[in-house]
Amino acid sequence: MPLRFYNSLSHQVEPFEPLTPGRASLYTCGPTVYNYAHIGNFRAYMFEDLLRRTLKFCGYDVKQVMNLTDVDDKTIRNSIQAGKPLRDYTQLYKDAFFEDLQALRIEKAEVYPAATDHVPEMIALIQTLMEKGIAYVGDDNSVYFSIARFPAYGQLARINRDEMRSGVRIKNDEYAKESAADFALWKAWDEGDGDVKWDSPWGPGRPGWHIECSAMAMKYLGPSFDLHTGGIDNLFPHHEDEIAQSEAATGQKFVKYWLHCAHLMVEGQKMSKSLGNFHTLREVFAKGYSGREVRWVLMATHYRQSLDFSFQSCLNARTALQRVDGLVARIRNEILPLSSADKAGVKIRLDEALAEFAAGLEDDLNISAALAALFNLVRDVNRMLDAGELAGPPADQVLAALRRMDSVLGTLDIDKAADGVPADIQALAEERQAVRKAKNFARADEIRKELTAKGWTVEDTPAGPRCKRLA
Ligand code: AMP
Numbered sequence: 001m002p003l004r005f006y007n008s009l010s011h012q013v014e015p016f017e018p019l020t021p022g023r024a025s026l027y028t029c030g031p032t033v034y035n036y037a038h039i040g041n042f043r044a045y046m047f048e049d050l051l052r053r054t055l056k057f058c059g060y061d062v063k064q065v066m067n068l069t070d071v072d073d074k075t076i077r078n079s080i081q082a083g084k085p086l087r088d089y090t091q092l093y094k095d096a097f098f099e100d101l102q103a104l105r106i107e108k109a110e111v112y113p114a115a116t117d118h119v120p121e122m123i124a125l126i127q128t129l130m131e132k133g134i135a136y137v138g139d140d141n142s143v144y145f146s147i148a149r150f151p152a153y154g155q156l157a158r159i160n161r162d163e164m165r166s167g168v169r170i171k172n173d174e175y176a177k178e179s180a181a182d183f184a185l186w187k188a189w190d191e192g193d194g195d196v197k198w199d200s201p202w203g204p205g206r207p208g209w210h211i212e213c214s215a216m217a218m219k220y221l222g223p224s225f226d227l228h229t230g231g232i233d234n235l236f237p238h239h240e241d242e243i244a245q246s247e248a249a250t251g252q253k254f255v256k257y258w259l260h261c262a263h264l265m266v267e268g269q270k271m272s273k274s275l276g277n278f279h280t281l282r283e284v285f286a287k288g289y290s291g292r293e294v295r296w297v298l299m300a301t302h303y304r305q306s307l308d309f310s311f312q313s314c315l316n317a318r319t320a321l322q323r324v325d326g327l328v329a330r331i332r333n334e335i336l337p338l339s340s341a342d343k344a345g346v347k348i349r350l351d352e353a354l355a356e357f358a359a360g361l362e363d364d365l366n367i368s369a370a371l372a373a374l375f376n377l378v379r380d381v382n383r384m385l386d387a388g389e390l391a392g393p394p395a396d397q398v399l400a401a402l403r404r405m406d407s408v409l410g411t412l413d414i415d416k417a418a419d420g421v422p423a424d425i426q427a428l429a430e431e432r433q434a435v436r437k438a439k440n441f442a443r444a445d446e447i448r449k450e451l452t453a454k455g456w457t458v459e460d461t462p463a464g465p466r467c468k469r470l471a
């Protein structure tokens, strides 16, 4: 079965057919850097990481752009309260965000554009909308998008035209679907903005939140691209407005597949800053949980199902990870002489497990099916070890299969379990083993030297290469 996703635009599961074969272009709405991100936000970033890694697992070259919203209503309000220049204020939370991504082992996007570095692109886009007669200057000197002049408005959120308040102007970045109205593209400066302002053809002011994403997405991915994601709360108005601005300006379809994740909840309510029911990642770490455990919690429920957060779920994640760690340790410590191994049987079982794992992910990121494939494999390999049926190279093949699964899961610590051998060292050792098998001894010697230069030595054992730190 081909890779397929539930598209919020069509309300259907559709096969993934990118605009350019073999490539996937992905825009993910990033954080508004006015405070530490909470783990609800990280549910969205984690789902996007699973999507990104799955696309790569399926062989696509991925270009991901994640913006940083470093100017909007909230960043201005909080920086003024803190008495700090906007740039200094947001830098603190940008740094914290990247630290948190690393702790959760979220892969880096290819581009992280910041809104304040792209104001000229936003002004140019608004100018195009003005020239086309779709935007107008309101009596407050702000520029608004006229939803009456873009007949496709409401396509994503499925709003009827007669429910819209066209001609009514709304300046806030966030508002409800029931109050769909002409929204601000450029907000004229007022005293509440302090010294945050840029010059524009319409006087000093700042961009609206929605135009930021349209301008940055199209700058880095072109007028049409494959995938756009965010939490479900971004669907309206943010994503609806992004479509309107972009398609009205270019006349082209903005995005082929829209994917939205459900919320992280606490006792039945959305985790959010405004409700005050949130935990930052730092708070969860302070209670003794690790990045990989939180990653597991956020990943292990299907992205379109709401997920209730509790510390019990962190404990469950710990137990699940211990099962895999236990197997990795057994493979490393209990391998038997090669002669007793059933090589062919192991290979068939591994291929089957990887096929099940892939089939789960290809089915709209069905993580439960993928994790079932992992745990069935763990159970079967434990049985093989109990029966003395696993040895030497086949045991390494098990580790290779787990490593392949971990290219998506990003939590298994397979190589760390090998006495803290870093992944790049392990990869070199494996490459050396492969070239030796191919009798390319010159390259094998070169790799040994590279390893020595990095402070490692490699021993060849019946179970495969073992890396050791040089004394
Ligand atoms: P913000 O910084 O508010 O713009 O949000 C950043 C991302 O986090 C967006 O994709 C939101 O949709 C998402 N988000 C916010 N709260 C939650 C939550 N409780 N569960 C899942 N995603 C969320």
Ligand code: ZN
Pocket (backbone or CB within 6 Å): 028, 029, 030, 213, 238
């Ligand atoms: Zn956005």
